[in-house]
Amino acid sequence: MELLEVIKSLSNETRLNILEWLKDPFAHFPEEELSRDTPELGVCVSDIAKKAGMSVPTVSDYLKTMSAANILIATRKGQWTYYKRNEKSIQDLATHIKNKL
Amino acid sequence: MELLEVIKSLSNETRLNILEWLKDPFAHFPEEELSRDTPELGVCVSDIAKKAGMSVPTVSDYLKTMSAANILIATRKGQWTYYKRNEKSIQDLATHIKNKL
């Protein structure tokens, strides 16, 4: 785990919000958006961008940064890219801070 | 705890290094520097700046940022300001990431 990269990927309010929204997508995104597709893959870029109130390219880049840091998992399905949390990496981060930092 | 403020205070390589050096000062700073004063207060600004290879004002500002985020504890004694880790806040951060993020 590249601690600095992970921390940097979380050092922005919108990115931190996205991570929290994805903890419980049904609480944060309209049901009709989620149920269009397989919700276990996560939420697609444009739905997240809408929720964040930011442009799609900006949010696309945020999501890419977070999945490069391994905090999110991206799944391409057709023309959509879905993002969900990488729970293992998030727990690894907590453990690393607890024991090593 | 202001999660974003804490994360931002850690989102820099030098600041992250400082936090690690302070975990075991005797392993990272010359003994004669530490023993000049009461080591339980931590390490003074100029010793940390020397170790980091950066200017004193830059490091002074880094340390201020980290103690504003409550990750370090500052103690002024005479003309020196000593900094040590705030172990409780670091554990709180780990717990917060584990359970809430």
Next chain:
DNA sequence: TAGGTATTTAGGTAATTACCTAAATTTGTC
């Protein structure tokens, strides 16, 4: 009060990050 050391504050420039719009790419459908 004078002078020395440690630190902080001020003020500057360079690098990075935060966003945007426009253009290009990918994938699905007719």
Next chain:
DNA sequence: GACAAATTTAGGTAATTACCTAAATACCTA
């Protein structure tokens, strides 16, 4: 192949962060 939708890439500007030097402040001791 042509068109449409979703995403990504490119390229730009504004804001923030990363540093520095110089100046100011704090505290000690003679």
